[in-house]
Amino acid sequence: MEGIDYGPYLNVYILIDFEPGGQSYLPDYIWDGQVRGYEWELCIAVYNSSSATLYDLNWQNVSGLSWQFHDFQGMLACNVSKSTADDYGFTNGETVYIRVATVRDGQSGLRDICPNDSLSDGYWDGALASNSHTVTTKLAFVHHGNQHINPFTSGVVDDGQGHGFYRILDSHEEYGLPVNIHMSGVLITSLVWNNPSFLERIKNLTSRGLVEILGSVYGQHIMPYLDECLNTWALNKHKELCQRYFNATPRVAWVPERVWKYFLDNDFSNTGFEAVVLDGQTHHNDYCGCGNYHLTHKISTSYDVYAFFICERWYGTDFPGANSDWHLDFKKHWAGIVRAGDEKQICVYGDDWEKAAGVANWPTGNPNNYDSMIRWLAGAKPWIQVVKLSDYLDWYTQPTSGVTITITEDTYGGLKYWTGGSYDNWYNDFKYWVPYGCTKTAETLWKDVLQALNYSSSFNTSTPSGRLKELAMWTLASNLYETAWHEWDGSDWVLCGWGKEIWAHLRYAMILVKAANWTENPPATPQIYWEDVDDDGANELIMCNDKIYFVIERIGGRIVFAATKDGRVYIGNYMVQYRGTEGDYNDDDHVGALTDKWYTYNNHDYSHELYTVQIEVSNQTHVQAKMVSPDAYITKKATLRKGSYGLRVQYSQKYAGTLYVRLGSFSPDLETMLYEGKKVLQTLGSGGQGFMGWKNTVTNASAVVAWQYPGAAYSWAWTLTFAKMVEIKSLALNFCFDLTFAPLQNETEFAFSTLYSAYLNVYTSFTEGSKLVAAFYTYSGVQKANITVWRGVTPNWVALYMEVWHPLGLPIENVTLFLVDEEGNILSKVTSFLVTRAHLQARTEELKQKWTDAALEEKTVLMREIAEIDSQWPYAPG
CATH class of the missing domain: 1.10.12 (Lyase 2-enoyl-coa Hydratase; Chain  A, domain 2)
Structure with missing residues (x-):
């Protein structure tokens, strides 16, 4: 029993035979029978942790005995001096024979004996030889970590109160025993943002052979119900992340919720996996009569795919501490595996990493119990071998059972019971569910995305279209997380609330598909039009030119997506978990640009009001959208010009009061951020400089808000998950600001674009002046035209990235950028550009x-x- 000191109750007798002949009766009047064969010359009698005697064959006490009882480990170590052993017949190199018996206090009968014998004939036959050996029990720990992309994963790693994923790694590192870890792709991505040092630690432990990395599908969607192309993409994406962050290529896969159907063998085999982890109680016992799931089985008649089976004895809420009743049962179980004599048998533990870590509502005592068990196992190395699954695959010819089975359909026992025998029942609820604000079912939505992507084996991510399509698949896979999971509502199992909030946004992948199509054929002139780009049955307003693509949602009159012609996303962190809404609304990690968060005139939040959105201007040079709040208190206009990488936004308030406008969720080059995390972001400007933004230091992609014009001021800025946000506030009834999304350089220069246009990059400060004017000249110096590219107040910073066209539609020969005042007087020459033969x-x-x-x-x-x-x-x- 746990917590009991066994020291006072040992009563262990060890009979040692060095040579023929000797004593056949036990000392201390123990038992009235005799040993037969291998009679003893010395007998060690250990009564308790502080009292023992060494008897000779004449029952006389002799010297030369030392001993130690390890209560935690349940082990007794005894030593007889060489000189004493020599006196009683020990010879170097000769075999020594041993018997072990235990008795109870005050009783003379034998309680346990080794080797075992019936004793019915009054004799104890047999002995253990010193040159004999036994097999080891193989034991594998598999921990499955699965959290979505959200701000809370650092708390799962370490909650600050002694619980978290780190505790499991601590235990295995401390005692030098390997562990098998599966981290879902969404968890890895989340930690890239929230806790990259934890990923580094796992990489280090992997390199030292203490951690084995398991693979799976990226977003832990339930595989049998999704198309093979998505399964393939998701398995490969997860493998890519494992190689990137852990320098490991998984060979064994974790099957999401262990929901298996026979045809999944193809998906795993084609992506390079050798084995999967399933359940002994169901997947094995329901389909195989061999009676031994401690051996691997082949589970495909077409592919070399094998299954490790989780031992059903591990099922439970708590984790067994060392020397608990549960652990004692395991010791018997493991001893039984040893006695079976088959060294290939492996006892697999497999469950949520959160469980052993004591987080996510699992018992908080689990980490200490787990640590005590690993400590105990470290002392049991002579007969229990804790292993990595890949090592097991290398040691033995697979399958070790020699059996091939076909598992038609199954999952683990609890889930099988909840679903009424088949996960089909849960998926059907999801299949026909219509998310809030949509006109299509969930299954139709994900199928629409895959059809639009036309995915075969990979996307060419060196192209703008390929990058956006890869992000579309990333979005889809993330938002199919735990597909169709249910929760108990008190009377029935229903689609879970947190799941519906995630799944409802899988359709946002379609926005990225539409943007990818735009990059393949960008318009020569600015365009503004209505299109249902998120597949919800309602149109969104699209503003685009040949440089940038925006999506405006009527709810809140918000910009919910922005991407540039090079395939870089600036607004659209759709793979981050949605929390608190099924609809097209802001949540804590998704805040559309132009969110009118608070108007002090009437103390009202307009974030989710349904704005009237109109196309106000559409011509060859620019397009303009007009958005009006339902009460007509707020009007905002967004203008996109030809060749521009940004918007000029103008606000009008009907009544005096401060309007707080949130501008986010900015993710300058989202793809790079998903791989690199926060470390690639550099803050541009500040509240006091009249502009603020963030620059991706890998690709120079920059998202900048500039409110240099009178009427607006800085409020605050903060970090979301894979995004940044800034809030500004009104100082007058009318105010304006610029939004720029472009690869800004830390300089001011022109660059050649076409014969009629040049890119202008401005990122610098001015202490005077109010306008930047581009003047166009012939090679001979004759000025043909000029155009104002920026107007504001100084001193201030200016951040621009735009395409400047010759106002007369003529070929550019020489263009110069001047800083001028309101009267048009030239204050300084900023930069110039000459078109050459090159x-x-x-x-x-x-x-x-x-x-x-x-x-x-x-x-x-x-x-x-x-x-x-x-x-x-x-x-x-x-």
Whole structure:
């Protein structure tokens, strides 16, 4: 029993035989029978932890005995001196024979004996030889960690109160025993943002051979119900993350919720997995009559895929502490495996990592109990071998049972009971469920995304379209998390609330598909139009040009997505867990730009009000959207110009009062952030500088809010999950600001774009002036036209990235950027740009490449530019 000191109750007798002949009766009048064969010369009698005697064959006490009882380990160590052993017949190299018996206090009868014998004939036959050996029990610990992408995963790693994933690693590292870890892809991604040092620790332990990494599908969707292409993508994505963060390629896979159907063997085999972890009580016992799930079985007639089976004895809420009743039962179980004599048998523990860690509502005593068990196992190495599953695959020819079975459909016992015998029953609820605010069922939504993606084996992520499609699949896989999971509502199992909040947003993957399609054929002039890009049955407003793509949602009049032509996402962290809403609303980690959070005039939050959204302007140079609150107290206009990487936003309030506007969720180059975390983000500007933003130091992708114009001021800024946000406030009834999403450089310069346009990058401060003007000249110095590219107040920082077109539609020869005052007086020359023959040659080659696939009307435009390049060539500098 746990907590009992066994020291006073030992009463152990060890009979030692060195040579033929000797004593056949036990000392202390123990038992009235005799030993037969291997009679003893010395007998060790240990009565308790402080009292023992060494008897010779004449029952006389002799010296030379030392002993120690390890109560925690349940082990007794005895030593007889060499000189004493020599006196009683010990010879180096000769076999020594031993018998062990226990008795109870005050009783003479034998309680337990080893080796075992019936004693019915009055004799104890047999002995243990010193040169004999036994097999070891193989024991594998598999911990499955699964949390979504949210701000709380650091608390699961370490809750600050002695619980968390780290405790399990501590135990195995302290005692030098290996452990098998599965971390879902969403958990890994979450820790990239929240706790990258924990991933580094796992990588270190993996390199030292103490951790084995298991694979699975990225977002832990329930595999049998999703298409093979998604299973394949998700298995490969998770494997990619394991290789990236742990330098490990998984060979064994964790099956989400162990929901298995026979055809999944194809998915695992085709992605390089050798084995999966299933359940002995169900997957094995329901389909195999061999009676031994402690051996691996082949579970495919077409592929070499094997199954390890979790031992059913582990099922329970608490974790067994060392020397608890439960643990004593395990000792008997493991001893039984040893006595069976088959060294290939393996007892597998497999459960939520959170369980042993004592977090996520599991008993908080579990980490200490787990540690005590690992400590006990470390002392039991002579007969229990804690192993990694991949080592087991290497040691033995698979399957070790020699048996092939077909598991048609199964899961673990509890889930099988809850689902009424088949997970189909739960999935059907999900299949026909229509998320809030949608017109389609959940199954139709995910199938629509896969059909639109037309995924085969991989996306070409070196292309803008491929990057966005990869993020679309990432979004879909994340939001299919624990597909169709149910909860008990007091009378029945129903789709769980937290699950519906996640699954309802899987359709946002379609926005990324639409953006990918846009990158493949961006418009030559700004466009504004209505389209249902999120597959909910209602149109969103799209604003785009050939540089940037925006999605505006009527709810709140918010910008909910932004991406640039290079396939970089700036707003759209849709793979982060949605919490608290099924609909197209903000939550703590998803805050659309232009969110009118609070208006002090009427103390009202307009974040989720249904705005009237109109197309106000649409022409060859710019488009403008107008959004009006239901009470007409707030009007905002967003303008996108040709060649621009951003929006000019103008606000009007009907009544005096402070309006707080939130601008987020900014994720400058989301893809890079998902891999690299916070470390790649650099803060630009500050509240006091009139602009603020964040720059991705890997790709220079930058999201900047500039409110230099009168009427607005900084409020505050903060960090979301894989996003940043800034809030500004009104100081007047009318105010405006600029939103820029572009690869900003820390300099001011022009760059060649086409014969008629040039990119302008501005990232600098000005102490005077009110406008930046681009002036266009001929090679001979004749000014042809000018255009104002920025207007504001100084001193201030200016952050711009835009395409500047010749106002007259002429070829650019020489363009200069000037800082001027309100009267138009030039204060300074900022930068200039001269089109050379090298630019013209490069542009000609680019146009020739476009020619092959161009339509007839497009070729007319291309021919015009080629002809004007030819005309400009003689005058262009070399």
